[in-house]
Amino acid sequence: MSQRPILASSTVLAILGIALSFEHLLDDEHYNPGFYEFPVVTGLHVILGATYLALALPQFLGGVRSRRPGVHRGVGRAAAAAGIVAGGAALVMMVLFPFSGALTILVAGPFACLFVFSLARGVWLARGGRYSEHREWMIRAFAVGTAIATMRLLFVPALFAFGEATDERARWLSVVCFGIAFAVHSAVAELWIRATRSSPETEAIARVRVSG
Numbered sequence: 001m002s003q004r005p006i007l008a009s010s011t012v013l014a015i016l017g018i019a020l021s022f023e024h025l026l027d028d029e030h031y032n033p034g035f036y037e038f039p040v041v042t043g044l045h046v047i048l049g050a051t052y053l054a055l056a057l058p059q060f061l062g063g064v065r066s067r068r069p070g071v072h073r074g075v076g077r078a079a080a081a082a083g084i085v086a087g088g089a090a091l092v093m094m095v096l097f098p099f100s101g102a103l104t105i106l107v108a109g110p111f112a113c114l115f116v117f118s119l120a121r122g123v124w125l126a127r128g129g130r131y132s133e134h135r136e137w138m139i140r141a142f143a144v145g146t147a148i149a150t151m152r153l154l155f156v157p158a159l160f161a162f163g164e165a166t167d168e169r170a171r172w173l174s175v176v177c178f179g180i181a182f183a184v185h186s187a188v189a190e191l192w193i194r195a196t197r198s199s200p201e202t203e204a205i206a207r208v209r210v211s212g
Contacts, residue, residue, distance in 0.1 A: 013146040014142075021047070038093070038096055042093065048083070051082040055082065059072060077123065080120075087115045094108060111182040114140065119137075132197070132198040143189035
């Protein structure tokens with residue numbers, strides 16, 4: 001199975017996610033007043049979320065893993081740390097000022113937990129030399145992390161397509177688009193993982209390369 005379509009789409013979504021983070025920081029008018037009331041937790045989520053995307057994307061390039069394993073490990077740890085804090089901040093934001101109320105926690109909360117858990121488990125597996133499983137959990141995390149870009153690609157057109165953009169309609173569309181984006185990204189990630197899962201022999205070779 002060709003990796004190019006997946007890598008190309010992932011790259012575009014990661015760059016878009018980073019751009020949206022900059023747009024958020026530069027924008028003076030936010031739709032959610034909680035962004036103004038809790039600037040620290042919001043800043044942690046936005047800045048470290050962008051940092052995670054910027055550091056995580058190169059990690060999926062095979063050349064970096066095989067030729068520069070030390071760089072791969074160091075950047076990977078930094079990406080995971082940034083992602084875990086950003087994901088934790090997202091959970092705090094959902095509790096303090098959920099844009100769509102309790103639905104935000106019900107729909108987006110499980111995926112934020114999956115994101116944080118995937119990164120933490122991925123790091124733990126890498127430390128134990130279980131690199132194939134490590135790769136799979138990092139793919140799951142990256143899929144959830146880039147879903148925010150897909151959510152915006154769905155949300156903005158939908159907001160105009162369904163008539164007058166009232167606050168109530170925006171809240172409903174936001175949670176629906178989040179749910180769709182997270183579900184689609186997670187499903188694609190699982191399909192990709194199963195299609196590219198390494199054999200035990202490949203896992204043994206990977207251990208030798210990384211340890212050497």
